[in-house]
Amino acid sequence: MEPLDIRPDLEALKAAYPAVEIAEAATGHFDIRVSLDQYLDVVKFLKDRGFNYPACITAIDWKDRLELVLQLYKLVVGSRQSPLVMVRVDGLPREGAEVPSVTPLYPGLNWHERETYDMYGIRFQGHPDLRRILLPDNWQGGHPLLKDFEDKRPRRPRLVRHRDMIVSG
Amino acid sequence: MEQTRELLINMGPQHPSTHGVLRVLVKLDGETITWAEPDIGYLHRCFEKLSESKTYTQVIPYTDRTDYLSAITNEHAFCLAVEKLMGIEVPERAEYIRVMMAELQRICSHLLGLGAMALDLGAVTGFLYAWRDREKIYSLFERITGGRMLYNYLRIGGVRNDLPEGIIGTPKDGRDKADKTIWGFINYFESYVLPEWDDLLTNNRIFQWRTQGVAPLPSEVAIAYGASGPVLRASGVKWDLRKNVPYSIYDRFEFDIPVGKENGDCFDRWVVRVEEMRQSARIVKQALQWLAENPGDYIAPKLPRVLKPPKGEVYIRYEGSRGEVGVHLVSDGSANPYKVKWRSPCFTHLQLLPVLAPGHKLADMIAIIGSIDIVLGEVDR
């Protein structure tokens, strides 16, 4: 099995979208930094070039901004060492960020986008069913994976039932 | 004339066949499912948020608890991520021990997954047979790691302790030593357990009725939905991260990738898992041979007490028991991970439920849930 080479694809991407920054990370994957308005086009381009497997989508909270990270790779039967690309959109506002959804392209990212919305508050435009997924639908306490999240719910007393006596601790 | 109405049924969170606290809303027209939607989050334990306040070593026990039926593979995935981030070389013996443990764990996990699917289809005996054999693996694991289900055995850079004396055994160990030596277990497993599964369930006519042709998943749909592991392979895609994106020392082992038909149904998913257990046993045998020939006690490198990986980012794709476990680790140079993202296969697979279920009977629903083999601990993390 031959190691899979994705450099031609990345060069083609660079040629088509000169504003895109492509860098190989020391840990083996390729970072593709795009601006928000080119994000959907770049993902479409990658999908057409055979990046058919949606691994994950998530965000990183850099305390002053959010960064959206989409991991994709090529699933080609019989290939080896298919490198991962991370499509990154940096500089999203920490509140009310809106990003086009890639669920229509990769239906497998449906729940991952919902989770990102749930945890970071990034809204995905065009998502078929953007609701909270892990937290309850009526959760009002914010988005937990943001670095400044704090649990504002009143502390529930721990009730320990001992015979007829209720001990709170 | 009044029309008949669809019945909205709520399966779970307290339902006997939802494998944990999964809730599935199902609309029924007669017995036929017209719409299904899983509702998750009942078991959310903030694994990712918690990890941000732990040191790298302290995260390992938490990874055990994501997919609690396949703890070693999760530890392995996390350790691989940190090692890649820090560029740590793992001793060869530790690598072999890790691979052997991971494959035993895969057998163990598949046994339970298959057993639970059999239980859902009404074959209680198959479930208890799976439990019996899992118990044997657990007693081996208990001697190796000290824990029966959640081990905290792997360390960044190696493993916590070497294999205890005499646990490897010899290739001649038979059924009587199945819970005393690993060789004994493997021999017992290959000569007794796998044929028994074939006799009891795989070749059972009723079982085939219940699973064949149920919920076929075309390979393109499987890839588009990010399916991985046995679910993907059952759809005929020959893709195994152990071979296609080799990590650790998997390229030193000989094993095959079992695949199903083009449109993998529940039966294909079953057969692929049974076949995978056989391949895992092959890997364990090779690892055991190497471990017996190369004794030694170098199982972990000397590392500082507090690990501070350099600034950077890593994404590990790992072939866990249920599919592709992705560990996305962001380090800011401090002792705590800046961000941990756990891409769990079950979470991704559960999205397939609304795709697979409509048009089938209510009874098929549980066959589908069983065949995609979800662990709610991993779905909700």
Place this chain on the structure above:
Amino acid sequence: MSLADLWAQHWFRAFVTGSLVLVFALGNFYITLWLERKESAWIQNRLGPMRAGPQGLLQVLADLFKLLQKEDIVPRNVDRILFLIAPFIAHIPALLIFLVVPFGPNMVVADYDIGIIMIAAVTSYAVIATFIAGWGSNNKYSLLGAMRGAAQMISYEVTLVMSVIGVVMMAGSLKLSDIVLAQAERGVLGWYLFPQFIGFIVYLIASLAELNRAPFDLMEAESELVAGYHTEYSGFRFAIFLLVEYVHMIAWSAIAATLFLGGWVGPTPADIPVIGPKLFGWMTGPVWDNVWGFFWFLFKTYLLIFILIWIRWTFPRVRIDQLMDLGWKFLLPVSLFNIFLTGVMKYGWNVLAESGSPLRWIFWLWR
């Protein structure tokens, strides 16, 4: 004896025998429940109940005591009347079946001439209890279970009735004691198991479905419908359903033993005292005949119960459409064919036996 005396006598006898049958049913329920646990444990490499009494014999008693102490809950939005009367209705057919079963040579409560039709009539009544329980519970799972139960039971009713016709043709009577006597002469070889082998298999499968036992326990499929039609029942109301299920199982096994395995008849021909009761010269006489008859009857019944339990703990559950397909598209044509075959064979023997042709030995089993 005046007419009034005659009536009184019958009333009295009915009460006494009824009570005896009730005791018989309850006692066997106890043993069968224990047997099911032990046998399933044996199949599954477990020990089963071991703590309460030797080999867990008292476990069922302990469970019943537990159930006695359970609160009797009637949920708020159930259809109250239907919910409450369902266990009563369920219990009636379970007991009525035993009316016509011959336990021994002279041990039959009411030897109706239309015994088999009576059984068919009474058992099809059991579906009503299931349906009432499921509908009255106002629970979606119960409703689905009841729907499935009704479909399943009426479908297999037909198959069951058809599979028994072969036996009636062989014996020439609907009376169960006549059917047993017709099998008595030639010991094992005279049992209708052999000439009616197809009928026996069809009966066994269909009775599994009628009893809603695995692999056909669709109306209480615990992994799909939680507990099916009796999801809402608690305490002893639930225990009644459990009791009824097992009493039905005993009854069906008893009927199968009577129709296909010779009932109370021992395995040796009546005139060959080699093995069996006649070996012990002193164990003869009408009383001992009844005792031995009862012994063989119980033995055969428990053999069949054993097989039913064995099947239950071996096979996965079928799906509702597969169940219907099996019943209508396979078992029903097969049992129709069985009637045809029996008629031809029986007629063939009748014709050829007169002529003394050697060909008649082909039809020997169907004499």
Place this chain on the structure above:
Amino acid sequence: MPYSYVYLPIFALLAVANTAIMIGIPKYLLAPRNPFHGEKLETYECGELPFDDALVNFNIRYYVFALTFFVFDMEAIFLYPWSIVFQELGLFGLAEMFLFLAVLGLGLLYAYKKRVLHWV
């Protein structure tokens, strides 16, 4: 023997009495009664509060099965008397009943071909 039909009501009565005793004794003597505690009185809906009434116009799907059931149960009633006396009736009775069976078998085949025996 009409007297023997006395057994039917008596047995039914005994069954009902047994049920009543088995339910009644624990209910009034042994079992606790605390019906208004928690959500005990709700029907089971897998841990959620019940929504949507279960008694709806539900699509039961086996109307045709029920009709076919009638046909074949009727047939059975005709077959039973015949099966007792068919040895006396001889070839004519046999052939006639087989004709009857054949007609019904054809009916079943027709239903099969029309796919009404297909559970949907």
